[in-house]
Amino acid sequence: xxxxxxxxxxxxxxxxxxxxxxxxxxxxxxxxxxxxxxxxxxxxxxxxxxxxxxxxxxxxxxxxxxxxxxxxxxxxxxxxxxxxxxxxxxxxxxxxxxxxxxxxxxxxxxxxxxxxxxxxxxxxxxxxx
Numbered sequence: 001x002x003x004x005x006x007x008x009x010x011x012x013x014x015x016x017x018x019x020x021x022x023x024x025x026x027x028x029x030x031x032x033x034x035x036x037x038x039x040x041x042x043x044x045x046x047x048x049x050x051x052x053x054x055x056x057x058x059x060x061x062x063x064x065x066x067x068x069x070x071x072x073x074x075x076x077x078x079x080x081x082x083x084x085x086x087x088x089x090x091x092x093x094x095x096x097x098x099x100x101x102x103x104x105x106x107x108x109x110x111x112x113x114x115x116x117x118x119x120x121x122x123x124x125x126x127x128x129x
Contacts, residue, residue: 004039004080004081007084007118008118009085009106016086017084021033035051039051043080046061054095057107059073059075070087083106083110
C-alpha cells in the first residue's frame, strides 16, 4: 500500500473540512488527526472501522469520542491524492444523503479545476504542540 497526499477542498477562501477540524476540542481533534495520518499512510487500503465507502466514490473517515461520532467525507483524485470535502458530527445510523450529495458536488467542481480547489494539509505545521 502506498501513502497518499491529503488535500482539502477549497471554495474561494473557505475550506470546509479544515473549518470542521479547527472547531473540534482537544481530544476529538487528536483522534481525528490520528485517523488522517492512517489515511495518509494506507490510502485505498484503509478499511473499517477507520474508513468506509458511502456511495459513488465518496468515503468517510471515522472516529468517536464518548458518544459523538465524527466523520470526514473524502474522495480520491487518482491513486495518490485524497481530497477531504467536509466534516460532520454523525447522528443516527447513517451519514445523511444530503452530506454525501454535497461531497459529490464538490468532487465534480474539484475535478474541473483541481488547482483552484486545493488546499494542502500539513499536520505538523498546523498542530504543533
